[in-house]
Amino acid sequence: MQRYFVERSQVDLANGLVRITGDDVKHITRVLRMKPGDTVIVSDGCGTSCTVALKELQEFEVIGDIRHSLQSREPQVKITLVQGLPKGDKMDLIVQKGTEIGVSEIIPVETARSIVKYDEKKQTKAVERWRKIAKEAAEQAHRDAIPAVQRPQPLRQWMNKLSQYDLVLVPYEGEIVQTMQQILRTAGPIHRICIAIGPEGGWDDGEIAEFLALHAQPVTLGPRILRTETAGLVAAAVILYEYGEMGGV
């Protein structure tokens, strides 16, 4: 069934109504040529979805009746992917694949070895593009929430917020002992977990020292060296696997 994300303000729970606006109206009326009575899935983008029977199809908005609420497909464990800004358009791939796999938040960070520098205008454009990619990937993956994509920020600024996570994992080529299995299987109950991925050249020694001082966990992803755009996706997949977030009833 076709899935649309709306703002919370477009959901009128008291009257059981949803108002769909913007590009989705054209998609419903012109692309899919839907009619009153047809059903779609509407998500508030924060984890709640319901089936909606379309009622009024107008040129600039579609009104529908909320029918049934749906069981959330969102993972219980919330993964934040902190990504050292990579070269070229790799961030596009990271946002798309991270969204499909199930991360909750993506934070690009400027690191010692990040080569990319954005001016204010370019950065705004890039963030807008990443958010669009996240929305479309969330729709296609049948997610009930769109991962929040933050504006790029200096690594050290983000480090001030490190204590909000139950666990911070830092994949690092210099770590050869501590594995994902060991950490995840002994960590106890985890609700918010962060994976911090260095850019192409990896984290530098100073950054690793700061992570350690803040009790982040260096970890190996194995003897095969993953590219920066691959490492976070692999780490996110194994976290969701380990916590039983890959299906089953």
Next chain:
Amino acid sequence: MQRYFVERSQVDLANGLVRITGDDVKHITRVLRMKPGDTVIVSDGCGTSCTVALKELQEFEVIGDIRHSLQSREPQVKITLVQGLPKGDKMDLIVQKGTEIGVSEIIPVETARSIVKYDEKKQTKAVERWRKIAKEAAEQAHRDAIPAVQRPQPLRQWMNKLSQYDLVLVPYEGEIVQTMQQILRTAGPIHRICIAIGPEGGWDDGEIAEFLALHAQPVTLGPRILRTETAGLVAAAVILYEYGEMGGV
């Protein structure tokens, strides 16, 4: 340390010599401007690597002395990724990322819902490109083997060889009960495992029925729907994770 793949015929074990030819010679002599006595890693592409001290650097070949053999970084569990031919250049991404993560073999198959059709010439060009991508990704990932990339073949032709695997996993949207965890944790000792990924539209019902008749295991990768180019990479990552192939000493 820089890593080069050579054919087995270029390794002269009796005399402890390696002969490097082709593009790698230019890379050694002109790009890296190496000199006699400099050390590189040479892999035979089948799982064996050693350090090599360069001895004679000529225009079309470089001869080196084998010094130490290195512990293999190859997984014990051999993963074959069978991929329903996807659209556009997605196969390039699948080959690159599959190689990084650690699959041993990639077999593109023509399925009921594959849209791409190659003529003989285009197919040969595509296979050449995929093999080059696999070689470069294996070098960058510090692997000791290059995954074998087969020519595209009809799904049913490949199905004749299904019995060579200890386990064949078929991720499928229609399967909502059986998870990767359940299968992998109860499968017993596994040496050769196959993941069969449908193309963009997924497997059709007839294909699934044939897989079941051949005792392949349908499996869910969870409630979030992964694109065809993402599913095999996620499945390969969790298999290697589950079997302890993601590092540690």
